[in-house]
Amino acid sequence: MNVEEILSKAIGCLMDKRLSNAIDVLEQLYSQRPSLIGHGEFDSIKSDYQLMVDYMGKGFPDSHRESLYKTLLQRLYRVTADLEISWRCKNVSAYANSFRVADHLNTSHDFVRTVLESFVSDVALLSLQPEETREEKSKELYERHHSFINRLFNALWTSCQWTDNDSSFYTDLLLSPTVVSADQQVVVSAISLSAMNQFDINKFKTLVKVYQAASDQHVKQRALVGWVLSIFEGMDIFPEQDAIIHELCSSQAVAKELLTLQIQFFYSSDAEKDNDKIQRDIMPDIMRNSNLTIGRLGIMEKEEDALESILHQDADEKRMEQLEEKVRKMMDMQKQGSDIYFGGFRQMKQFPFFYDMVNWFTPFYLDHPALRPVIQKLGDTKFLETLMNRSNFCESDRYSLAFALEQIINQLPSNIKEAIGSDAMLGPLAESDDTEDAISIRRTYLQDLYRFFRLYPTANNFINPFEDSGKGDFVGDTFFFTYKSFIGTGLDEVKLRLAMHLYKHQQMTELADLLTTFQSDDPRYAILMGYTNISLGKAEYAYPFFDKALKIEPDNQWALKGKARAALESEDYHTAEEVYALLLALEPNNKNYTMNRCVALLKLGRTSEVREELFRLDYQYPNDMNVKRILAWAMLTDKSLDKAAQLYESLLSTSPANEDYLNAGYCQWAKGDMKRAVELFREWMRKSGNDTEQLLDEFRNDTDTLKKYGISETDCYLMLSLVG
Known part of the structure; x- marks a missing residue:
């Protein structure tokens, strides 16, 4: 074993409380390199442990044996940890x-x-x-x-x-x-x-x-x-850690602050997804409706199009409305906690300033030596003061913006230069009057941390809490609500609120992990357990949870919807029909409830009961393709082939789902148009990425419908050969 492996194995032995094994592992290291740090302490620990063994071997009772053993574990951990730091300082770049x-x-x-x-x-x-x-x-x-x-x-x-x-x-x-x-x-x-x-x-x-x-x-x-x-999970040799955590969480104020921190961690970890959304859905419109352009000579205002002004006198007003709408969307994302600046500022961390690790963690202040050239270039500190006192950027982004402005100041239009330093300079997205409240301070600090771990050149040498990089003997993780150290503490009182947040944002994997760490008699806990089972593909196990909630609140639509959905996914169409009927009694005009009940009835072969309802829905919602989709299947199962074919052609010519090609293929097969049926089945395979084996599975699932048209199992095998 090399040094790194020896130290890692020793740490593992200590966490398992195998003191003797850890001593044997480290003995290999010290025997080869006696000058290493901590050798004297190691020999002392080894000697003390041997005394313990000898004392016990002689049959003497010792009331301090447990505490002494724990002390030796802690002492040897410190020796091993110091060895690890010493080794890293010679062999790990950072x-x-x-x-x-x-x-x-x-x-x-x-x-x-x-x-x-x-x-x-x-x-x-x-x-x-x-x-x-x-x-x-x-x-x-x-x-x-x-x-x-x-x-x-x-x-x-x-x-x-x-x-x-x-x-x-x-x-x-x-x-x-x-x-x-x-x-x-x-x-x-x-x-x-x-x-x-x-x-x-x-x-x-x-x-x-x-x-x-x-x-x-x-x-x-x-x-x-x-x-x-x-916090390190499994560090039982230092029980003080969990004792401190239990004491902290006994405070409701601390538990509430930890809840907001956990939610902020989730938002921080989504920075790149949020950036993709901004670049895809928001920035193109903002740039299109802006009156600035970037040319060889710098940033310039676009010249007004005189003809455009004559032909479309309200064009400027519409562009401004569209621009404001997109800016509002970004502001809403920001208010919810999203890191909307990461995508833009990640490109601005190449300045020499960021070569020094300390600068990623240094608060923005005007007397920082690196800002002197910036101040000289700008001529005064007005802009930097606004940046420091009024902006909601994180510290490293403030430095980035200052250095970037230094480089482009001479290329800016004169009217923008004049605006620099004014209260309106940063705009509604970056300006904030609440930069000193705890939540804002913590949010911007997390953004600084995220940028450091994502962008610092040697960041991969660290345990990354935002993404497990496999470094060290421990796993970095920002989802601390699931830590064993927090189970059974006052934090359990706020876990349901976090669970609701995760459900709202459809973070179902995280929700499943969280729900295993606590229990609650609140009906919402049971409902969340039900939906979690559905998301894990275990819909049949969701029933008891929804039923438990419904015993307490019989008309809870959230629970009823969950039970109905679980029934549909479990192919328990009798239950699905009954529950959707209950939902319709509570909300008679709900289109989705009506559609899903119709699906359940169709699966039960009760087509005659849904025809009138589906025609009514199609009349009320002529542009709803899902209504047409269900109606088309109803017509197919009711042997109304002409009507079914007409509906499927309509679906295929608008925004077809993969299943539309499959069902349209059934329709043409039933009509006897084999060529068209084969084309549609092939298109279904191409669109869905399936092969003939999956197509055969679909044939078997829809056997009852195919039998209505005299299509036998043998016909299905022959069709596979035609398609194949």
Whole structure:
């Protein structure tokens, strides 16, 4: 085994509480490389364990045996984790780069506190500097401080296991009013990144304590995201983790905040799907109705078409209405939580600024050394101030926009240059008056995290919480509501609300996973269980759940619809007809209920009962192809071939479904037009991607209908040969 495999196996043994096995595995490593970190502690653990074994072998009772064994497991885990970090700093690109940037920074507690607190006083003293030297002094101060923060960030996220003293120090530092918020936010992100990639109980405790006590929402929300993503399933050798989680979730406020965080995680993970939707459905219309064009000389306004203005005097007004409608759609997506900017800004992360990992986590501030050239190019800070104070972009997107503007400022039309910095510059999509509320702060931070894990050059070296990259001994996952650590906690009280959200967005796989982690007497829980079984292809198992809900609420249409749908999919047409009849009693004019009841009756061979109803529906909804589809099948089963053929021709000439070719083929076969029937069956196979075996299955499913026209099993085999 190589070093990575040895360490991974040792971690696995420890998580299984097999201390002896873990010692044997690590012995291989230390025997080959005795100078490795933690060798002395390893020998001490091995010696203590042997004493335990000898003591038990002599038959002595020991009331402390359990706690001592747990302590040895924890001590050996820390040794193994430190070995793993040490190995990564030499062999994994992201760690090696950060280890080099940290450059053996002095991370003693006194030194770190002194530097961070001195910066605050140094900034205050700048106002006392003579005006002619103040700018240069400010430049030097911020460059020196950014260099320190960069090194500290890289030192922290690649740090080994923390002690209790480390945890206490950083907890106090992150809650201190004498350290600027931006520095605290960067430190929280560094601790989070470290704990996410290598479990560390003391870093986890630090993040929890900061979340509980921080008054600064920016620090608090980063700490919340950090401790949630730092949870490791199966880490039973550190029972404090689950104890802390249980205590946290006993607070209704925390449970509610975790619920909104979980929903935000889902929206963040859908960033690329949302971008595809915007590019496909929204942006083409926005560009088409915009009066700007991009040419060789930059962005220019389109010249007005005089003839267009004469012939279509309301054209401008219509274009504006269409533009506003598309912008409103994007605003609605944004209000729901969608990351509507990812697609645009993902192309703007190639600036050298983003080569430094710390910059992905640094709050946007005007004195960042990298923004000095931007300010010089723009001439003032008005636009950047608007970007910082009024926009709802995430931090890294703000930097991207600033650098992009620096590059194109000379190519912009004069009227746009004049508008830069005004309140209206960012437009309705980007402007926000609520940038400081907890939900907005957390949303933009998650967007920063998502961009980092998707776009940073060496991001594949990390455990990616948004997508399991297979790195490390643990699995990253943002669906924390399903974690074993949260089962049986106060979080169970809000899981039904999350379940309803997942159902609304048809995330049925996630819903199925969630429902197994809790139970509820609420009828909605039973109904969701029913629909989940249907989505998993187990419609026959859905009945008891819908019946349970209907015992409590007999007229619950959601439950009745689910039961009827389950009956149709289970081919239990008697039950389907009965339930749709109940639904129609509650809502007599519901078209879908009527259509589905007709389908059930047709499957039961009761065609005469649906003819009149279907003709009425076809008259009321002449453009509804589904009504025509059911009516055509009714005519086919009722041996009204001419009417059926007419309806199928209508369906095939408009927007045919795959099944229309199959059923039209039956119709032509029954009429004796073999050539046309063969063509239609072949078209069905081509459209659906099926072969003659699937076609034979369809023939068998529709045996009763085919028999009405004297089509036998032998005829079916011969037809397959004709089609084949």
